[in-house]
Amino acid sequence: MVQLDNSKIVILGTGGTIAGTAAQAGDNIGYRAAQVGVDQLIRSVASLSSVLGEGNLVTEQVAQVDSKDMGFAIWRELALRCAHWLADRTVKGIVITHGTDTLEETAWFLQSVLQPGKPVVLTCAMRPATALAPDGPQNILDAVTVALDPLAMGVVAVCAGVVHSARDVQKDHPYRLDAFSSGDAGPLGFVEENAVRWVKFDEKATYLSVDSSFFAIESIVDSMPWPRVEIVMNYAGASGAMVDMLVRDGVQGLVAAGTGNGSLHQDLEAALIRAQMAGVKVVRASRCAKGRVLSHSGDRIADSHGLSPVKARVTLMLALLGLQAASPV
Ligand code: SIN
Numbered sequence: 001m002v003q004l005d006n007s008k009i010v011i012l013g014t015g016g017t018i019a020g021t022a023a024q025a026g027d028n029i030g031y032r033a034a035q036v037g038v039d040q041l042i043r044s045v046a047s048l049s050s051v052l053g054e055g056n057l058v059t060e061q062v063a064q065v066d067s068k069d070m071g072f073a074i075w076r077e078l079a080l081r082c083a084h085w086l087a088d089r090t091v092k093g094i095v096i097t098h099g100t101d102t103l104e105e106t107a108w109f110l111q112s113v114l115q116p117g118k119p120v121v122l123t124c125a126m127r128p129a130t131a132l133a134p135d136g137p138q139n140i141l142d143a144v145t146v147a148l149d150p151l152a153m154g155v156v157a158v159c160a161g162v163v164h165s166a167r168d169v170q171k172d173h174p175y176r177l178d179a180f181s182s183g184d185a186g187p188l189g190f191v192e193e194n195a196v197r198w199v200k201f202d203e204k205a206t207y208l209s210v211d212s213s214f215f216a217i218e219s220i221v222d223s224m225p226w227p228r229v230e231i232v233m234n235y236a237g238a239s240g241a242m243v244d245m246l247v248r249d250g251v252q253g254l255v256a257a258g259t260g261n262g263s264l265h266q267d268l269e270a271a272l273i274r275a276q277m278a279g280v281k282v283v284r285a286s287r288c289a290k291g292r293v294l295s296h297s298g299d300r301i302a303d304s305h306g307l308s309p310v311k312a313r314v315t316l317m318l319a320l321l322g323l324q325a326a327s328p329v
Contacts, residue, residue: 007092009147010058010085011140013038014078014106015065016099018136020128029175031128033066033099041097041129045137051144051194058085067099070106072226078106079113083217086116093119093147097140100124100179103157104169108311111155111166112318113216115208119152124159126177135160135177142191149196154205156188163189165202170308172289183290216323227320229253229313232272233287234264240271247274253281253316256301257309262286262293264301273300283316285309 013019015034019041022031038059042048048057062081063074078096085091098106107122114120123143125136143158155166160178168182182188189198208216220226228251232242243254256272258264262284264272276282285304286293292306304312 007148008056008058008088008090009052009093009095009144010060010091011038011042011095011097011144012078012081013041013059013061013097014063014067014070014074014099016067016097016103016124017128018097018099018123018125018139019064020125021130022128025130026132028127028131031130033128034064036129037061037064038097041136042140044129044134045140048141048144051141051148058091062096065099067102067106070099070102072224075106075109076221076224079110079217079220082110082114082116082120086114086118086120091118093121093152095140095143095147096120096122097136098122098124100126100159100171102310104166104171104180104308105310105314107155107157107166107169108307109314109318111205112314113220113323114155115206115216116155117153117207119147119149120155121147121152122155122157124157126159126175126179141194145191145194146189146196151198151201152196153207154202156202158191161191162187163191163196163198165205167202167204167307167311170289181289219323220318220321223321227252227317229255229281229317229320231255231257231309231313232268233257233309234259234268236265238265238268240267240274243268243271243275247278247280251275251280253283253313253320255304255309255312255316256282256284257287258284258293259287262301262303269301276301281316281320283312285312 019036020033021035121143157169168185172181173179284301293303
């Protein structure tokens with residue numbers, strides 16, 4: 001059982017399917033995401049007050065979006081609210097309710113910017129709040145259980161009873177309740193009957209003092225608009241046309257989602273090298289769901305240090321802002 005420590009848990013709502021509603025209770029795909037407020041959501045988690053104790057819960061609605069529409073303005077606000085609450089000594093941890101579609105990007109962004117010594121737990125649902133058997137309430141309870149755990153720290157994701165690191169978490173199924181994987185790395189732990197069974201710790205994560213994370217937050221807050229970084233994919237018959245167009249359009253960074261070990265069609269690679277010579281920062285990741293790009297001498301485009309294309313994009317954007325991200329590209 002989780003030990004009650006009289007500390008506060010803050011739940012920040014951002015929308016997603018977890019806050020979605022459908023006209024018919026059995027409809028798990030024809031619903032509208034981001035309809036139910038975070039206060040109403042937590043009322044559906046009957047045992048939350050007994051796990052937390054009276055007066056130990058704070059909620060805030062930071063945004064209300066389908067996470068396919070997640071953007072920099074919300075990330076900025078979310079990072080600010082997290083930094084605010086992390087600095088509060090009475091707060092044990094933060095839970096963020098989020099859509100599943102871009103959860104892994106928000107998780108990596110927050111880990112890179114905050115690198116928090118306290119837990120920041122993103123959770124979600126694959127079924128709307130109006131489903132016959134919604135998964136959101138259990139996921140919220142599990143996320144709070146992780147946030148209360150004395151060993152929890154850093155940004156993690158909790159879905160279907162599994163705890164994933166921000167670095168490795170990836171949505172790998174469009175429908176199943178257990179829609180996330182940590183790939184080759186495997187999960188950090190499991191939530192079982194209001195307790196966390198850790199199977200490993202995230203050796204790659206780094207944690208900052210509250211003061212250092214405020215420094216990172218101030219830099220991103222003062223830097224709107226953020227640098228434009230786009231992703232281009234390699235595939236049979238890929239050309240350099242998209243890259244040339246993006247360079248003409250003023251792109252500042254490009255992540256190439258290469259095939260296999262980050263390989264690129266010769267025409268795409270030539271365009272990326274032209275872009276690099278024109279001053280655009282270019283990074284090569286793999287479109288494979290598992291594994292990482294293994295670099296070798298003579299590579300003309302740097303690899304993403306094991307980050308997926310979408311996370312490499314976040315890291316490259318922060319690097320262009322002059323921030324040392326949790327795992328530099
Ligand atoms: C979203 O990402 O906001 C919609 C999909 C989901 O949460 O599963």
